[in-house]
Amino acid sequence: MPLSPLRLRLLVASLLTVSFLGALDHTVVSTSLATIAGDLGALEQMGWVVVSYTLASTVLLPVLGKLGDIVGPRAVFLSSLVLFLIASLACGFAPNMGLLIVARVFQGMSSAGLQLMSQTIIAQVTSPRARPKYMAIIGAAFPVAILIGPLLGGIIADNWGWQWVFWVNLPVGVAALVFALVAIPSIPRASAPGFDVLGSVTFTAALVALVLGVSWVADPELLTSALSAFGIALAAFALFFWAEVRAANPVVPLHIFKNRTVAAGTALSAIIGVGLFSITAYLPTYVQMAYSTTATVSGLVPIATVMGMLVSNLLTGFLASRSGRYRVYPIVGTALGAVGLLIMSMLPVGLPLWAPMVVMFAVGLGTGSFMSLIVAVVQSAAPKNATGAVTASVNIVRQVGSTVTTAIIGGVIGAGVAAMLPIGFDAASLTPQLVHGSDAAFQATVAQIYRDVFAPIFIGLSAAYAVGFVAALLLPPGRLSNETGSIPVVVEPQNEPAPRA
Known part of the structure; x- marks a missing residue:
């Protein structure tokens, strides 16, 4: 469905803007949480301002992807x-924390629709060759939001009040x-009517239980509640797979994963969440403790990572x-990520800060080389009537991989640091300010502890990239x-079809 150059530029501008807004709402709220919680008098519920958004934007991806195939991505x-x-x-108008949540x-539900349909619309109106360029432009919204959001x-x-974090x-x-109403064409629905209710409900329940x-x-x-949630997730996933193999119009068409390009591309997308997105939240803490920097300076390492990703x-x-x-790009990119994280595991304490910055810039460089590209490749390999569903699958494995691995890394850090601290020292009271105010010997001890705790984490993430x-x-x-609508030229004979429109 080719568009005129002007209309395509308007379309990309509109999709980039809303993708940026959706990505920004993941990051812009973080620095306002304490102010929001204090104003609404609900400090104990502060975390749910973030969790509710993330959870809603994750679990609805497959449902919205299939809905886009049925009624059309424009709607x-x-x-x-x-x-x-x-x-x-x-x-912004929420009078209490409950209504804000x-x-x-x-907001999270609608953000998932914006992110997913932006990618689906690009897939429907461009050729496979042009698609990576536009996917990269839209995909740039996420790293830019990470950089400027906080x-x-x-x-x-x-300066304006926390309400304007949302009203902006x-x-x-x-x-x-306005741009979208003008620029987005009426795209015919790609899938037959009929919605897989059982598959949607079981998959959503499984993801909610897993994330919780x-x-x-x-x-x-909360260990008992966590184990109960895992049990519910396991049962719901089993029921989901049972429903999908019997559904006439499944919400996640499992048969498309028989295509080697779709299967390999989905795995690569998961690696991004597992291998990089999961560690970025902990890099500032690692740098503050292992390199004795301030909170402001510690942000330079994740900034270097994101800059590499963006470029x-x-x-x-x-x-x-x-x-x-x-x-060639995912091959070189995963190799660069694996080597970079392995080097991070071997960096000794006491090095200048530019050392981890350079290494993590290389890891970001490797990850960004296939971050948006793999979405375009997988879309081109999937049947046209499953474009929304396969786009959702690529995105959801990335988000779930990031969520699960982030929780695992947090547990490893907490347990590891507590086990290695000197006897009698309370790990809960260990803050960067306390460490930096201590004598040089204690600072060196803590730096070595954090280096020893993070080394196996970096090795594990390097293995994920491998x-x-x-x-x-x-x-x-x-x-x-x-x-x-055409099929790409395959370099050598394959048993399976290569990506197509």
Whole structure:
């Protein structure tokens, strides 16, 4: 469904804007949480402002993906954008924490629709060859949001009030809505009518239980609840797979994973969440403790990581669109990520800060080289009537992988540091300020402890990238076609079809 150059530019601008708004709401609230909780008098519920948004934006991905295939991505996108604006307005007017959390749930739901349908719409209106370039542009919203979100949230909360953290979405979102109404074409539905209710309910229940379980498992007081959640998740997943193999129009068409490109691409997407997104939250703490830096300076390492991701995401997207070749980027990217994280595990304490910055920049560079590209490749390999569903699958394994691995890493750090501290020292009281105010010998001890605790974590994440390297090698070699609806030229004979439109 080719568009005129002007209309395509308007479309990309609109999709990039709303993708940025959705990604920003993951990060912009973090620096305002204490202010929000204090104003609403609910400090104990502060974490749910983030968890409710993340949970809602994760569990609804497969449902929204399939809905986009059935009714068309334009309708789902516009509905999600309107709901996002209403929810943003409600967040700012929330008189108590309970209503704010409810509004954040709706904001997360609509954000999932915006992110997912942006990628689906691009897949429907561009050729496989052009797709990586536009996916890279839209995908740049996430790393940019990571870079500026916390700073922007702090500035807004300090000068305008925390309500404007949410209300700032309104003027930008309305402008994006106007552009979207003009630029997004009417895309025919790709899938037959009929919604897989049982599959949707069981998959949503399984993901909710899984995410809650990994969120609770590190808290001894919630261990029983976590184990119960894991049991519910296991049962729900079993029922989901039973339902999907029998459904006439499944919410997640499992048969498409028989295609080697789809299976390998989905695995690569999971590696991004497991191997990098999970560790970024802990890098500032690691740097503060192992390198004795301030909180502000510790942010330089994750910033370097994100900058590497942003640069390579844009570069490989444009290169893949120019040549049509895609396989080399995930192969080189996963290798770079594996080597970089292995080097991080071997860095001794006492090095200048530029050392981990350079290494993590390389890890970000490797990850960004296939972060958005792999979505375009998998879309091109899937049947047209499953574009939304397969796009949702690629995104959900990334988010769930990040959520689960983040919880595991947090538990390992907490237990490891507590076990290695000198006898009689309370791990709960160990703060960067306390360490930096102590004598040099204690600072050196804590630095070595954090280095020893994080070393096996970096090795494990390096192993995850090594698995991704194998998955990248399994991608069938080929070239993305420059014509919508055609099949790419395959370099050598394959038993399975290479990506197509």
